[in-house]
């Protein structure tokens with residue numbers, strides 16, 4: 001599959017989205033109305049966003065948005081790790097990101113939902129319940145840069161936390177980076193009420 005060719009032309013059409021509080025309906029169908037700021041053409045001033053189950057036919061769309069969303073994050077990771085360690089670990093971040101996303105989307109224990117904005121996949125979240133059923137983990141979360149900053153990441157996170165709780169799991173977890181590229185992710189999880197537990201990981205190029 002050639003994901004690169006499907007990168008959206010809308011990457012150039014960055015615009016500001018004003019935030020609104022997500023309006024939850026049923027656990028399976030979360031709706032929110034996202035109002036665009038006044039500098040956005042009237043025709044697209046209102047975007048209806050719905051959180052619904054991922055369909056495998058949307059794999060290309062989800063992998064594409066993942067590559068767009070993680071591009072700045074990988075620049076930050078490379079700065080944090082240093083080029084020697086980073087390039088030894090992931091000489092081609094795009095290939096690795098694509099594999100990781102495809103693996104999460106197709107894993108038997110994965111539960112994946114997408115944020116559907118006017119019939120476009122704007123973001124996704126993948127959740128996995130650990131085998132001992134002590135933890136529900138947010139495995140992957142990303143929002144297309146075109147749709148970032150409008151509350152979709154927070155809505156997906158809250159949806160995932162509600163789903164984990166409804167599955168009778170009392171602890172939720174997500175792992176992320178402490179580098180500047182992951183600042184939006186940390187803010188998103190903290191906004192959803194999650195608490196940061198400091199942990200350390202050391203690397204050395206041998």
Ligand SMILES: CC(C)(COP(=O)(O)OP(=O)(O)OC[C@H]1O[C@@H](n2cnc3c(N)ncnc32)[C@H](O)[C@@H]1OP(=O)(O)O)[C@@H](O)C(=O)NCCC(=O)NCCS
Pocket residue numbers: 019069070073141142143144147148149150151152153154155175176177181182183184185186187188191
């Ligand atoms: C993390 C991500 C999903 C957030 O999606 P989103 O739809 O933009 O999230 P929201 O609009 O709900 O809110 C994002 C919050 O992060 C904040 N934020 C954005 N950039 C930030 C930065 N550089 N530093 C600190 N906070 C930042 C926003 O201001 C907002 O908080 P606020 O409402 O208090 O202002 C999105 O940035 C993304 O896809 N990132 C790349 C992939 C990634 O890092 N995934 C998580 C890996 S574990």
